[in-house]
Structures are given as structure tokens and as C-alpha cells.
Amino acid sequence: MDGAHDMGGAAWSGAVKPEPDEPIFHAEWERRAFALTLAMAMPGGWNIDMSRFAREDRPPEDYLGKSYYQIWLAGLERLMLERGLIAADEIKAGAPLHPAKPVEKILRPEGVAAMLHRGGPTERDAARPAVFTAGDRVRAKMIHPSSHTRLPRYVRGHIGSVERVLGCHVFPDSNATGAGENPQWLYTVTFEGRELWGEASDPGLKVSVDAWEPYLEHL
Amino acid sequence: MTSADHDHGEHDHSELSETELRVRALESILTEKGYVDPAALDLLIETYETRVGPRNGARVVARAWTDPAYRARLLKDATPAIAELGYAGRQGEHIVAVANTAALHNMVVCTLCSCYPWPVLGLPPVWYKSAPYRSKAVKDPRGVLRDFGFELPAATEIRVWDSTAEIRYLVLPLRPGGTEGWSEQRVAGLVTRDSMIGTGLPKAPHEVA
Numbered sequence: 001m002d003g004a005h006d007m008g009g010a011a012w013s014g015a016v017k018p019e020p021d022e023p024i025f026h027a028e029w030e031r032r033a034f035a036l037t038l039a040m041a042m043p044g045g046w047n048i049d050m051s052r053f054a055r056e057d058r059p060p061e062d063y064l065g066k067s068y069y070q071i072w073l074a075g076l077e078r079l080m081l082e083r084g085l086i087a088a089d090e091i092k093a094g095a096p097l098h099p100a101k102p103v104e105k106i107l108r109p110e111g112v113a114a115m116l117h118r119g120g121p122t123e124r125d126a127a128r129p130a131v132f133t134a135g136d137r138v139r140a141k142m143i144h145p146s147s148h149t150r151l152p153r154y155v156r157g158h159i160g161s162v163e164r165v166l167g168c169h170v171f172p173d174s175n176a177t178g179a180g181e182n183p184q185w186l187y188t189v190t191f192e193g194r195e196l197w198g199e200a201s202d203p204g205l206k207v208s209v210d211a212w213e214p215y216l217e218h219l
Numbered sequence: 220m221t222s223a224d225h226d227h228g229e230h231d232h233s234e235l236s237e238t239e240l241r242v243r244a245l246e247s248i249l250t251e252k253g254y255v256d257p258a259a260l261d262l263l264i265e266t267y268e269t270r271v272g273p274r275n276g277a278r279v280v281a282r283a284w285t286d287p288a289y290r291a292r293l294l295k296d297a298t299p300a301i302a303e304l305g306y307a308g309r310q311g312e313h314i315v316a317v318a319n320t321a322a323l324h325n326m327v328v329c330t331l332c333s334c335y336p337w338p339v340l341g342l343p344p345v346w347y348k349s350a351p352y353r354s355k356a357v358k359d360p361r362g363v364l365r366d367f368g369f370e371l372p373a374a375t376e377i378r379v380w381d382s383t384a385e386i387r388y389l390v391l392p393l394r395p396g397g398t399e400g401w402s403e404q405r406v407a408g409l410v411t412r413d414s415m416i417g418t419g420l421p422k423a424p425h426e427v428a
Contacts, residue, residue, distance in 0.1 A: 008330035008381065010354035016366040017351070018413075022344050024268050029242040034267075034342075035260035036246060043254045048385075052332060068333065068348045070238060077245070086248060094244030100252035109258045116266065119309035122385040150383045152330050154357060166313075166386055186384055197358055204376040207357045210384035 001053070002144055004060035008154040009197070030069040037076050043103035046079050048120055049176035053148040054078045124183035126168035131213055132187055136162045138216045140189065140209075148176035151215040155207075159219065160191040163208060171212055184212040272341035273412035275306045276389060279339055280415060281407035283316075284394040294318055297389060301339060311338035311387050317380065318391040319417075324375050325390045326363070326417030328356035329382040336387035340412060347416065357381055367418050390417040397424045 007013070025031045041051070055075035056063065066074060080086045083101075090097050107115060132138060142157040143149070150172045166186040174182035193205030249255045279301055283290040293300040297316040301307065314336055317325040329335065330353045335343040346352050355363050360377050364370065371377060380388045392414040398406055401424075408427045413419025 006331055007350055007353040008357045010350070011358075013350040013354045015351055016346050016349065016355065016363055016418075018346050018367060018418075019344065024272075024342055025264075026345070027239065029239040031264045031268075032242050032246055032260065035263040036242070036249065036255060038263050039255045039259055040249065056332070064350065068345065073238070073242060073245075085254065086245075086252070090248055091241075091245070094240070094248070096248045096251045100254070103254060106254055106256060107259045108256050109262045112259055112262045112266065115309075116263075117308040119307070119312045120385075121312040123313065150331060152381065152383060154330070164315075166384070169384060172384075186386075188386075202359070202361060202377065204373070205360065205379070206376070207379045207381060209381045210386050212384070 001057055001146055001148060002153060003056050003058070004063040005056040006153050008152045033069045033073045033076070037072050039107040040076060040080065040085075042105055042107045042115070044079055044083060044085060045104075046083075047175055049148060049170075049172040050178070051075060051079065052172070053176045054082075056148075122170040123167045124170060124181065126183070126185065130165050130168075130185040130187075132162045132165070132185070132216065132218075134162055134165060137219045138162055138187075138189060139219055140211060141215055141217055143215070145173065147173065149173050149215075151211060152209060154196060155189075155191060155209055155211075158191055158195050160189040160195065160208075162187045163190045164188040166210060169212070171214070173212075173214070184214055186210055186212050187216070189216065267337075267342050271337060273339075273410075273415065274407075275304070275341075276336070276339035276412070276415045277407045277410035278304055279306070279316075279389070280391060280410045281403045283391055284406050285401075285403040290391075293391065301389075306338040308338055310334070311336045313386045314339070314389055315380075315386055316389045316391050317378070319393050321393070322374075322376060324371055324377050324417065325380065325388075326356060326360050326377065327380045327382065327388040327390060328353060330354070330357055331383060334382035334385075334387060336389050339389055340415060344412075363418060367413065369420065390415050392421050395421050395423055 055071045077091060085101050087098055139159050140155045168183045169186040170181040171184040174180055188208050189211045190206050190208040193201035250257055283293050293316045297314040301314055319325055333343050333348040357379050360379050361371055382388060395409055409421040411419050411421060414421045
């Protein structure tokens, strides 16, 4: 989806502002929104790609107008609403109005360390060999899917070279829609700055993205 | 706030109470419905506020600076090398370490969201998640470094790693000169969070003397 979240190369955003001695969270609600998001994935049953799409699939003014954890909160509410875990009138009322939906499992304190340690590895056994090898020249496809994708706009249509073969990984474009993991070979593809940004680019710049095989074509 | 500027100081002030109330109500709804256990939420927060942070990454870097065999393992396959020190899991399932040299400076970004190697660096700072960093890092990384107060020599190449998949990147900065013979623990004190993202350099020996 070509959304406001896909920011690489945008020229409107000004200077980066580091914050000295920045706290990990800036408000109590950020702590709770962070923890609710991590904990609800267990009863909710969604995956990371569904979470990302729920955060990113919103109008630019909404995405850009929210702080980071406000986007997490909005994404979490959407995932729960879509699955009937909560209802819109409950969010409005700030109180439960309907019976809970049965869930298989919830996160208990004794399960936290194991859940974090396990994480969500995405590498899978490959059903077929990788099409590309290190050193291959490839073009990032000129695609504009309306659903979730992890191919940023600033590399689409540009030529780069395969630097590393990273294994076969869960394909977000499928995983985000519930179509399954559909594992695909993943590559680090490196682009010259001038290929991406033109003659005025820093001559000493190289930029890489990690791109799944369906994002790439042979030259 | 300006639309693209996720600057908490300016933005969250006006909406703080509304958002605070919304989150508080949501937590109580989810608790009453039996979907979350507040004690698990407390433990998640405590974990990322007290146990997981850039000190972990500093140990990895310091080990690599003082143990050539470890450095070789880290650069070959970082995930098991980092697990040797006890750091693994969520948002660090697949880690690649990239080494700075005198001729090459590495910088890590996630232009699409805010992917960041949690087990070694903790949760990302606001600037890392902000529109200015996510937009500028891949196009004008030297300008980003100037925003952080330093100028990279023109002859130094710059390599930006955009974390678009589930691979997380850790920069192995150059060991500062004048630290010959220092212990692993002592050099760890020179490693800054930003030096492991590529937006900063390690401290100089005199800064920690």
C-alpha cells in the first residue's frame, strides 16, 4: 500500500532532533499501550504483518498526526474490532458492554520471558532453490499493491545488485492478508545513491533494502 | 505538531488526557473481558525499562573489540554470536552485524516503520521513529549525521541499511584509539547507543577517564 508510512526520501520533514537523556516512555499511557499491544497478540492471534498493516493503512493526515504509540493504539483497536474482541460502542463508552469472546490463550506473567525469548523467527525451509545469487544485477519491480507490502517506493523501478542471500522467509504481502506465510527467498539488494536520487546524490552513498524474490526481476 | 514531526513535547501535550483516558479504559475493558492479565503487562514494561537496552549491545561490541575470534563469529553470523552473551528473541530473531572501517560508515534505518534490534538496543528512541529520520537517512545520511553534530569525512563511504524485512542490523563501530590494553568492561563504557545505529561515534577515552 502506498501510504504515508513509506517515508524514504521524502523531502518535507526537516532536521532529525535527538533528545538528550530520552526516557524509554514519555507517559504512563505509552507504557500501557506498548504492553497491551504485545500481550493482545496472544489471544488475538494476529501476526506482525497484520499488525503493521493495521497501523499503516490509514489516511496520511491520520498517520502523520498521531505519535508513535498513538498509532500502535489505533492499530490495536482496529485489530480487535475486526475480530469482534471488542465493539466500537465499548471503546466509546470506555467500558465493557458485551460478553467476552472466548479466546484460547492469554499472556500470564510466567509466560512473558518465554514469549519474548521465542520472538517470531521468520526463516522457513525452502521449497525450491533461490533464483538470484550474490552479485546478480536486479531491478526492483514497479509495483503499487493496494494491500500490505515491504518494498519501499524509493527503490521501485531501480537497478541494484544482490549482496546477500538471507534465506527463505515468511512473505509479508501474503501473511498480512491471512493468505498464509507463503515463504519466499529474501535478499539484501544494494543500490548506488545516484541510481536512486540522481546525479546530485552523494557519490559515496549506497543504500540497501531486504527484498523478497517476488519484488525483484532479472535485468 | 507539524504533521510529520512526532515530537512528543509539542504534540502529546494537548491530547495527553484524552489518550491517557482511552488507554486506561481500554486496559480495564480487556482485563474485565479476560483477555489480558495486568501483571503480565507490568512485567513487559519492567523488562524493557530495566533489562533490555543498549548496555546489552555495548557488551557485544566490547567483546568484538577485545576478542578477535568473537568479532569473526559476530560478523559471520551475528544471531548465535549475540546469543552467546544471552541476548535473543523478539525483534532480534535474525541479526546481521556490520562493521565500520576507516573507509566505510554504516547507518541503520527502517523507512517503513521503526524496526530496531530490541534485544541489543532496547526500544527505539523517538527520533529513530520520526519522519525526519525515516525520510532523510536513505537520501542524505551525511545531513543526518550533521543533525547529530558531526561531519563524516567526504572520502568516507556511507552505507545505509533499510530494515525492510525481519533482519535487524547492529553497527560495529571502530574502536577508539588510545584504548590499547583496556579490558572488555572498560571499553564497553565507550560504546554509545547511537554508535550502534550509526548516527554517532563511540566516546573518546578522555570522556570516560
